[in-house]
Amino acid sequence: MCKRAGRANVPGLDSIHLTVDSFIVLITTDHISDEAALRQVIHSPVRYVGMIGSRHKCQTILAHLRADKISEEVLARVYAPVGLALGGPTPEEIAVSILAEIIAVRRGGRAADR
16 A cells, blocks of 8 residues: 655755756655655656656555645656556666656657556
8 A cells, every 4th residue: 555645855856956858767665755756846847757666556646646736737747657668577678668758758759658
């Protein structure tokens, strides 16, 4: 079960200067940190926020944000689960799928798997 994050901040995240040219991939050690980090960056100007995890975890976290009245327009920048569905089970292949999705968004495309 995915517990709901409090309003705590993820250390160090606030010190990063985020712009429209920034791309964020959230890969933390637990669900609470994932949600807390997403809450910290969700209103930043970035075009892409990716979050690793199962579909269930990602849907649960996004439901928490919807319950807190985060708009669908803002949530549309969240790619969760992150990466294109290339079918690779290894960490290296997952990394390639994440980078492929970032490149697609950077070049003006959208991830077809969303």
